[in-house]
Amino acid sequence: xxxxxxxxxxxxxxxxxxxxxINRNPVASALSLVVSFLGLAALFMSLDAFFLGIIQVLVYAxxxxxxxxxxxxxxxxxxxxxxRINFVAxxxxxxxxxxxxxxxxxxxxxxxxxxxxFAPLAPMQVDDVHRIGLLLFGSYNLPFQIIGVxxxxxxxxxxxxSKRELH
Amino acid sequence: xxxxxxxxxxxxxxxxxxxxxxxLPMVSYSVYxxxxxxxxxxxxxxxxxxxxxxxxxxxxxxMKFILKEDFTPANVNKFYYWLAPCLAMVPALMTIAVVPFGxxxxxxxxxxxDINVGVLYVFAIASLGVYGIVIAGWSSNSKYPFLGxxxxxxxxxxxxxxxxxxxxxxFLLVGQLRLTDIVRYQIENGWMIAPFVGHxxxxxxxxxxxxxxxxxxxxxxxxxxxxxxxxxxxxxxxTELVGGYHTEYGSMKFALFFLGEYAAMITGSAxxxxxFLGGWHLPVxxxxxxxxxxxxxxxxxxxxxxxxxxxxxxxFVFFGKVSVLLLFFIxxxxxxxxxxxxxxxxxxxxxxxxxxxxxxxxxxxxxACLPQ
Amino acid sequence: MAITVSRPKLNWSERLYLPAILGGMAIxxxxxxxxxxxxxxxxxQYPEQKWDSQMPDHYRGAPALVKDEGGRVRCVACQLCEFxxxxxxxxxxxxxxxxxxxxxxxxxxxxxxxxxxxxxIYCGMCEEVCPEQAIFLRKDYAITGxxxxxxxxxxxxxxxxxxxxxxxxxxxxxxx
Ligand code: SF4
Ligand code: SF4
Numbered sequence: 001x002x003x004x005x006x007x008x009x010x011x012x013x014x015x016x017x018x019x020x021x022i023n024r025n026p027v028a029s030a031l032s033l034v035v036s037f038l039g040l041a042a043l044f045m046s047l048d049a050f051f052l053g054i055i056q057v058l059v060y061a062x063x064x065x066x067x068x069x070x071x072x073x074x075x076x077x078x079x080x081x082x083x084r085i086n087f088v089a090x091x092x093x094x095x096x097x098x099x100x101x102x103x104x105x106x107x108x109x110x111x112x113x114x115x116x117x118f119a120p121l122a123p124m125q126v127d128d129v130h131r132i133g134l135l136l137f138g139s140y141n142l143p144f145q146i147i148g149v150x151x152x153x154x155x156x157x158x159x160x161x162s163k164r165e166l167h
Numbered sequence: 168x169x170x171x172x173x174x175x176x177x178x179x180x181x182x183x184x185x186x187x188x189x190x191l192p193m194v195s196y197s198v199y200x201x202x203x204x205x206x207x208x209x210x211x212x213x214x215x216x217x218x219x220x221x222x223x224x225x226x227x228x229x230m231k232f233i234l235k236e237d238f239t240p241a242n243v244n245k246f247y248y249w250l251a252p253c254l255a256m257v258p259a260l261m262t263i264a265v266v267p268f269g270x271x272x273x274x275x276x277x278x279x280x281d282i283n284v285g286v287l288y289v290f291a292i293a294s295l296g297v298y299g300i301v302i303a304g305w306s307s308n309s310k311y312p313f314l315g316x317x318x319x320x321x322x323x324x325x326x327x328x329x330x331x332x333x334x335x336x337x338f339l340l341v342g343q344l345r346l347t348d349i350v351r352y353q354i355e356n357g358w359m360i361a362p363f364v365g366h367x368x369x370x371x372x373x374x375x376x377x378x379x380x381x382x383x384x385x386x387x388x389x390x391x392x393x394x395x396x397x398x399x400x401x402x403x404x405x406t407e408l409v410g411g412y413h414t415e416y417g418s419m420k421f422a423l424f425f426l427g428e429y430a431a432m433i434t435g436s437a438x439x440x441x442x443f444l445g446g447w448h449l450p451v452x453x454x455x456x457x458x459x460x461x462x463x464x465x466x467x468x469x470x471x472x473x474x475x476x477x478x479x480x481x482x483f484v485f486f487g488k489v490s491v492l493l494l495f496f497i498x499x500x501x502x503x504x505x506x507x508x509x510x511x512x513x514x515x516x517x518x519x520x521x522x523x524x525x526x527x528x529x530x531x532x533x534x535a536c537l538p539q
Numbered sequence: 540m541a542i543t544v545s546r547p548k549l550n551w552s553e554r555l556y557l558p559a560i561l562g563g564m565a566i567x568x569x570x571x572x573x574x575x576x577x578x579x580x581x582x583x584q585y586p587e588q589k590w591d592s593q594m595p596d597h598y599r600g601a602p603a604l605v606k607d608e609g610g611r612v613r614c615v616a617c618q619l620c621e622f623x624x625x626x627x628x629x630x631x632x633x634x635x636x637x638x639x640x641x642x643x644x645x646x647x648x649x650x651x652x653x654x655x656x657x658x659x660i661y662c663g664m665c666e667e668v669c670p671e672q673a674i675f676l677r678k679d680y681a682i683t684g685x686x687x688x689x690x691x692x693x694x695x696x697x698x699x700x701x702x703x704x705x706x707x708x709x710x711x712x713x714x715x
Contacts, residue, residue, distance in 0.1 A: 038377070050282055054288050063293025210574060
């Protein structure tokens with residue numbers, strides 16, 4: 001993968017990921033999340049995982065976020081009020097973040113594997129769609145079926161709940 | 168030439184060629200066709216003033232759109248208001264990247280990006296198309312566009328299901344998501360819904376054509392819904408929503424919505440042609456002493472000028488098929504009245520969804536019984 | 540009392556909608572086919588085809604000044620038409636006929652005679668009121684122009700449209 005592509009896609013993801021939190025307008029946040037998902041999909045694709053990348057776009061950007069947007073619009077959420085920043089809380093949060101990153105740096109810095117260069121990825125031989133299909137229906141068939149049943153139950157539950165009369 | 172450079176060069180050439188030489192003129196002429204055919208259906212003549220038989224009308228329309236004042240209403244959400252028309256146009260054009268629109272020309276395959284998840288790519292990009300409409304509706308800060316945007320998002324999500332389920336029988340049969348493979352399969356075994364080529368006396372193939380035809384019908388209807396064409400044009404129902412999601416738009420921004428809709432129609436037709444109607448393949452009945460009667464395959468694989476002619480012929484056939492489908496779209500639009508919103512939803516969820524689901528089982532059973 | 544309209548019961552083929560849809564498409568295709576084969580009559584294609592020959596005699600087109608057989612403009616600038624004109628489209632500047640001419644001191648003549656065709660409503664009042672039978676509504680209907688000034692017909696233009704009216708025009712005959 002070309003490093004240029006990697007950095008562009010990751011920068012896109014991070015910037016728009018931050019925009020999700022920073023934006024005061026819920027619709028703008030949702031749309032930033034969509035762009036962030038697209039960046040993630042681009043990263044997947046640059047790893048030759050076309051299937052995952054496309055599914056990322058299809059399911060998250062194309063369907064889930066449309067529903068989000070739909071609901072945000074229907075609820076007619078106003079832009080968030082600007083709050084006064086509580087400096088103590090702000091400093092505390094910043095400190096936690098700094099400590100966390102410091103810890104990460106130290107731990108990863110001491111790991112032996114972290115110092116080794118990555119083995120170059122083997123060029124893709126097999127169709128990743130086939131591979132994922134075989135994996136899901138071969139080694140992970142039972143969990144896959146269980147998830148299917150779970151989703152079905154959830155779907156039926158939602159329908160039952162929404163059909164219940166309001167008394 | 169260096170192969171990477173060659174790839175980049177030919178891809179650029181294909182992109183520019185297909186977008187600017189084929190798709191965009193086709194978009195403007197499908198608008199013209201829409202106006203002319205609708206007029207003929209209603210016993211009128213339609214635009215016949217500009218140029219011979221009104222053929223330069225699209226140019227005049229474009230000039231008019233460009234010269235109009237680009238007006239932005241005061242209370243819209245400016246950034247999104249400007250973003251929406253672009254989002255409406257781009258996905259429609261991006262979809263064409265994976266569609267094989269010809270065999271080969273000078274040894275270069277006539278598809279811009281031959282990726283192994285072709286159809287999923289199409290669905291993914293098409294599902295992004297809804298953002299243009301939703302954002303337009305929301306940013307206009309006005310009731311009718313908003314209703315149009317909301318309708319559009321729910322309609323698109325509902326019909327994407329039938330769209331996705333309808334193509335599964337094809338993948339069961341072909342075992343590939345790559346669109347060139349699907350076309351290749353149809354060249355060897357005959358079109359999905361009309362398997363004349365190959366061993367056409369084989370009863371199994373005709374049995375398989377039944378679920379394929381059901382898929383074809385469901386898919387086509389879902390494409391109607393996805394492209395907001397009548398009878399599913401609820402998002403822009405002019406009699407109820409003024410103009411729908413683009414009520415507040417004018418001049419070139421409106422034109423982008425308008426052309427985006429037609430571009431989506433063209434790419435939708437291109438997908439239908441590729442999946443069900445044999446793509447760029449047109450068998451020519453032929454007879455010679457050695458083989459008797461058989462179907463002749465014309466493509467760009469021959470050497471010299473015959474290969475070039477074959478390649479051009481394939482491209483021509485592909486866009487010919489697309490044009491026929493476009494005329495069908497237009498014909499349907501000027502025949503059927505609009506559905507009511509609840510009817511549309513019921514049709515999507517209770518009727519087509521089920522049909523597509525049952526159809527998958529039907530196809531699976533037939534394929535399972537298929538003698539190897 | 541409210542009347543409940545019962546919905547018609549549809550049989551299964553009607554509820555399938557497909558026959559109805561196909562029927563509708565057959566109808567529209569029939570129209571398309573008849574159009575393409577030239578079997579359908581369409582409306583007149585206006586600038587190329589005109590209806591002028593069938594125009595009835597009572598057609599009220601643009602008002603215009605007419606001349607008599609002697610080539611003399613009939614108008615005597617009495618200004619009755621100016622007064623009667625409902626939208627006040629007519630402006631007349633009356634003047635004396637110069638000395639030395641045959642009709643000097645007998646009558647007035649219009650020095651200026653403008654009809655603003657943007658205002659004119661083609662009512663024909665001017666024609667009806669004129670004592671000299673000098674103004675008539677002719678059959679010109681395509682009055683166009685790029686500017687407002689062009690749409691004001693001056694005396695020359697009016698005379699040009701009007702042409703010569705032969706014989707005694709007895710418009711009051713039946714009322715005498
Ligand atoms: S036709 Fe009527 S409106 Fe026109 S100039 Fe004569 S009186 Fe006026
Ligand atoms: S046209 Fe007739 S009514 Fe009008 S000023 Fe002349 S004479 Fe009088």
